[in-house]
Amino acid sequence: MRIDTPAIVVALRSHGEHGAVVRLMTPADGLQPAYVRGARGRRMRPVLMAGNLVQAQLAARTDTQLPQATVELTHSRGPLLGEPLPAAAIEWCCALVAVALPEGQPYPRLFEALDGLLAAIEAAPSASGWGAALVRFELLLLAELGFGLDLQQCAVTGATERLVAVSPRSGRAISAAEAEPYGVRLLPLPAFLLHGGQAAWAEIMDGLALTGHFLQRDILTDRTAPLAEARSRLVERLHRAAGLA
Known part of the structure; x- marks a missing residue:
């Protein structure tokens, strides 16, 4: 198996004395785990931060073997990790992808959405600029x-107008x-x-409550308790940023 692809770093776990298993979200090959030699060294630590865009070469002798990877940085989002709100958002969306997706299954729309969300977090002056993108990503x-x-029509009457609840x-x-x-x-x-466009803070928080309910019910099981905590930290910081706390 050989893959040469752009990828987004979504998780890192130490393995051995100097290396680590990195999880990469790729456009055509989905979530890919790989071992990176020297991942915890001075040169590679800034490269393998969650949210960074990299060019990765993965190789394995068999389909069942953990690939080894060489990784080159193409775009760093490291500076954002020093800011509490963007850092919490990057931590959450990357961890969600790393834990929720099965390995090796292509999700090109999710790759594009994650890349777009991270770019929005990087570009927006405040969370009001990317909160709606986060809801859509979830x-x-x-x-x-x-x-x-199913948000297109009323479950009771089939009406497509004045849809206000789920x-x-x-x-x-x-x-x-x-x-x-x-x-x-x-x-x-x-x-x-329903209609696109900008979202007010109250709408963003309603959207996060909506997606949070179904994420908790269907995705965030007992084994993903740390993941649920990451989302709780993000929502708490968004409440403070919106002046709702």
């Missing part, structure tokens, strides 16, 4: 793993008239997920 990941939400059980949209009797038992459906 929705896409749910859909790619078979847990997609059933926490079925993941289907509910219209305003049908939602009224159920009140807080439904999850708010922010308008930007």
Whole structure:
């Protein structure tokens, strides 16, 4: 097996005295684990930070062998890791990909979405500029793993207008008239997920509550407790940034 590909570093785990197993998100080959010699050395540590874009060459003699990789940095997002809010966002979205996706399965849309989200975090002056992209990324990941939400029409009437809520059980949209009797038992459906455009802070937080419910139910099992904690840290920091805490 030989792969030469651009990739996003999503996780790193020490292995042996100087090396590490790195997890790379690639456009055509999905999530790929590989052993990198000297990964914990002075030269490679800045390269193998979560969120960095790299060019990777992976090689293994058999399909069952852990590949060895050489990795060259093409774009660093290391400076963002010194800022609490962007660092929490990068930590969360990379860890989610590293844990939730099966290895070796292609998810080109998720690669593009992750790359776009990281670029938005890097470019935006505040989380209000990338919060909506984060919600859309989480929705896409749910859909790619078979847990997609149906936000196109009302689950009760089939109406496509005035959709304001989502059933926490079925993941289907509910219209305003049908939602009224159920009140807080439904999850708010922010308008930007239906119509695009910019999102206000309140809509971003509603979107994160929506995706968080289904991520917790369908993806974040007991074995992923640290992953759930990473998301909780991010949401807490977003609340503070929005002045809601």
